Amino acid sequence: MKFKYILPIILLALFSVSCSEDENDDFQPNEIEGLTKIQELSNDTHVIELYNKSGMFYTGYNEVILRIKNKSNNEFEENANLSWMPIMQMPSMNHSCPKSNPVKAAGKNTVYQGFIIYQMTNADGSGWSLNINYSIDGIDYVASSDIVVLQNELQNVSSFLGSDNTKYVVAFMEPSQPIIGINDLVIGVYKMETMMSFPIVENYSLTLDPRMPGMGNHSSPNNTNLVYNLSDKMYHANLSLTMTGYWVLNLKLLNTSEEVLKGEDITELNTQSSLYLELEF
Missing domain, CATH: 2.60.40.10 (Immunoglobulins)
Structure with missing residues (x-):
């Protein structure tokens, strides 16, 4: 075979190997893209x-x-x-x-x-x-x-002693990118079993009353209370956000007997529950 035919073949082979190596080099970093x-x-x-x-x-x-x-x-x-x-x-x-x-x-x-x-x-x-x-x-x-x-600027986790003398941790998980409209609110509820063990609390419920303190403490329509989801072991609700700004998610935690363990209703005299999480977008 003449040299003029061999040279393109060699160059093509080298190019193919180079591309393959580049693809392998890029593969693992791509698994953490955006992080x-x-x-x-x-x-x-x-x-x-x-x-x-x-x-x-x-x-x-x-x-x-x-x-x-x-x-x-x-x-x-x-x-x-x-x-x-x-x-x-x-x-x-x-x-x-x-x-x-x-x-x-x-x-x-x-x-x-x-x-x-x-x-x-x-x-x-x-x-x-x-x-x-x-x-x-x-x-x-x-x-x-x-x-x-x-320290997060907003209160996205609350640790407290319930009326049943059990220490609980309630944490905001979603939405990570809130929108004007109906959002899937996801909250985790845990109890302190020991200083090193915090198991998931199952089948409790949380009432939800979102308010905007800077706007006359108004609420929003079409919210639902948080209920336990067996598939992901979290609590889900519809959270209605009618405008951007600072929101307080007023909560009450109830056990399986519907006894209130923490939190209060919002009234003219009581503008914020003792159990709450914050959101701003």
Whole structure:
């Protein structure tokens, strides 16, 4: 074969290999497209990367994406079993918070996702640490680090002692991008079983009365009360937002016997419930 025919073939082969390598290089980063790294935790074997949209932890509900990179080959692990334990160090005690353990994200190869609900923090964001336990191919590992948790400007989580002498955590989850109209309101309800255990509260209910304090404390039509959804173990309601601005979501938490555990009705004399969450858009 003449050289003038061989050269194009060689160039085509090199171009194909280059494209293939570029595609492989881009594949794993694309699994976290649109996310910002919060920080890394590491041990002798792995680096664990934590991501979300803001690149920060805040009080309230935090969806967290993570990847585990093997230090020996810089490849991301695809078959890990994970659990984590956030811990707040108080002067006289330690406690955790509501959370879900990370699981493989749908349609992803190297990405795991879960959530953590920080119910409090220190003024400078200090006080919290995160321990991650995981196993790969039957080998157990652990990584831990201090983390920064900033105070959210809005009250998106409420921790309180109910009338039944049980401590509860109620957290705003959705809508993350509210609209004028009917929104799917999603709230998580948890109880403090021990200082380290916060199981989901099932089959309770919450009444909803959204108000705009800056606009005469008016409400809105077509809201519904929050009811427990067995499929995702959260509480759902229709939240009607008639205009942009600052809203207070006044709540009452009721147990299965419809006894009020926290919160009050809104009246002319009582303009805000003691159990509330805030929203602004």
